[in-house]
Amino acid sequence: MAERRTIVATRDLTKVYGTAVPVVALDHVNLDVHEGEMVAVMRPSGSGKSTLLNMIGALDRPTSGTVLIDGQDLAHVKDLDRFRARTVGFVFQMHNLIPTLTALENVEVPLRGQVRSAQQRRARAREMLALVGMADREDHLPSQLSGGQRQRVAIARALVNEPSLILADEPTGNLDSVSGAEILDLLIRLNREHNATILIVTHDRNIARATQRILEMRDGRIVGEHRVADPFTEDLRAFAQSALGQKLMAGDAEAIAHLARLHNNAAELAAQMAQVLRAVIS
Ligand SMILES: Nc1ncnc2c1ncn2[C@@H]1O[C@H](COP(=O)(O)OP(=O)(O)O)[C@@H](O)[C@H]1O
Ligand SMILES: [Mg+2]
Numbered sequence: 001m002a003e004r005r006t007i008v009a010t011r012d013l014t015k016v017y018g019t020a021v022p023v024v025a026l027d028h029v030n031l032d033v034h035e036g037e038m039v040a041v042m043r044p045s046g047s048g049k050s051t052l053l054n055m056i057g058a059l060d061r062p063t064s065g066t067v068l069i070d071g072q073d074l075a076h077v078k079d080l081d082r083f084r085a086r087t088v089g090f091v092f093q094m095h096n097l098i099p100t101l102t103a104l105e106n107v108e109v110p111l112r113g114q115v116r117s118a119q120q121r122r123a124r125a126r127e128m129l130a131l132v133g134m135a136d137r138e139d140h141l142p143s144q145l146s147g148g149q150r151q152r153v154a155i156a157r158a159l160v161n162e163p164s165l166i167l168a169d170e171p172t173g174n175l176d177s178v179s180g181a182e183i184l185d186l187l188i189r190l191n192r193e194h195n196a197t198i199l200i201v202t203h204d205r206n207i208a209r210a211t212q213r214i215l216e217m218r219d220g221r222i223v224g225e226h227r228v229a230d231p232f233t234e235d236l237r238a239f240a241q242s243a244l245g246q247k248l249m250a251g252d253a254e255a256i257a258h259l260a261r262l263h264n265n266a267a268e269l270a271a272q273m274a275q276v277l278r279a280v281i282s
Contacts, residue, residue, distance in 0.1 A: 005070070007165050007197040008033040008056055013065035015051050015220075025051040027220035028065065035164075038191040038198040039215060040208035047217040049201040053167045056199065057088045070164055085110055089158035091168040091187075096154070097142040103153045104129060104138035110161050128156040132186055148179025155186060159196070166190070168200040172207065184210065 008031065015026040025048045033039050041049045054060045055067055058080045067074045069087060077083045084090075097106045107125040115121045129135050132152040142150050151171065158166065168187065172180030188210055190196040200211065208214045209228060216224035 005035040006032050006068075007035050007037075007070055008199065009066075009068040010052075010056065011066045011068075013052070013055060013067060014063050015048075015055060015060075016063045024220050026055065026062070026065075029220070029222060031215070031222065033165075033197060033199055035197055036191070036195040037213065038188070038200065038211040039213045040211040041199065041201045041215045041217055042203065042205075042208055043216045043218055043223075048220040049217055050169055051220075052217070053169050053199065053201060056165075057090060057167045058084055085114065086161060087163055087165060089155075089161070089163035089166040091151075091155055091158050091166060091171045093170055093173050097150055097157070099142050102139050102141055103134060103145065103156075106142070106153055107156045107160050110157060114161060125156075125160060128160045129153070131159075132156045133182075146179070148175050148182060151175060151179065151183055152186070155183065159190065164197060166196050166198045168198060168202075170201055170203065172202070172204070180204075 010029050010031045013026055013029040013031075014024070017023045017025055027048075029048075029052060031052075041052065043049075051060075055062050056069070058067070058069075058074050058077070061075075069083075072083075074080075074083075097103075098109065101109070104122070104125050107128055108121045111121040111124060115124060126135070126138065129138055132155055134149060134152050134156065137145060137149060137153075140149075142153070145153065155171075166187070171187070172183050175183065184207055187198060187200065191198050198211075200207065202208055212228055214226040214228065215222050216226075
């Protein structure tokens with residue numbers, strides 16, 4: 001198998017805030033994220049997750065250690081604004097759309113200086129708005145959109161330059177659950193269908209489970225790593241657990257038979273269930 005490109009590599013990445021009372025926000029973090037991977041960063045607030053994303057996105061400089069993005073050492077990048085615009089898509093809670101520009105115009109902003117013709121910029125921005133399901137809102141101002149819709153426009157803006165890396169810091173945090181699920185679906189689709197590399201900070205186990213790898217941070221360090229072996233098996237396991245609860249633990253045959261009847265392909269499901277049962281019971 002061909003070696004996958006490493007999009008993010010941090011080496012002994014350390015960030016200390018303040019001087020009088022220093023806060024070690026990142027403590028020698030070593031992290032590799034490969035092309036096409038979707039990785040979740042979880043765990044308590046104050047553990048350094050946002051600081052990690054800020055360092056990786058070149059929004060702030062580390063105290064020591066290195067960040068390599070697609071092989072480039074950020075310490076040696078001369079024009080960081082240009083680098084960010086070309087390489088990184090930020091999806092943060094504070095979406096910061098420009099209030100006086102329409103949805104379409106907001107999405108066009110990062111293309112200035114990248115795409116020469118105004119026509120091409122417009123076409124490209126339209127394509128992105130359609131991808132996030134906002135084609136029919138292109139002339140709306142941010143104030144005329146719901147929170148979830150603004151977040152989708154912000155995602156379209158973040159991705160319009162086809163960045164090799166998407167950094168999402170609790171992107172569904174201030175949205176209602178339906179909008180949150182839509183944003184998550186969109187990120188998953190970008191990962192699976194467009195091979196986008198995504199690093200997502202989240203408190204939500206369900207979001208984390210949809211990724212391929214979950215990192216746990218504590219006190220500025222990565223203290224745990226969990227590979228989500230097979231998203232489908234994970235989904236089925238969660239479904240079985242919520243559908244059957246304690247009965248499953250007791251191996252309730254009747255309940256399992258009922259679960260199988262809910263599915264069209266009972267034979268395939270039965271095989272999967274056997275696998276899940278072994279995993280859950282063991
Ligand atoms: N600009 C800053 N100045 C001083 N301390 C900061 C700053 N930003 C974050 N911190 C501190 O660094 C630690 C990590 O913060 P943060 O990365 O925001 O954590 P998380 O995103 O996991 O909640 C916390 O103790 C926080 O108080
Ligand atoms: Mg944070």
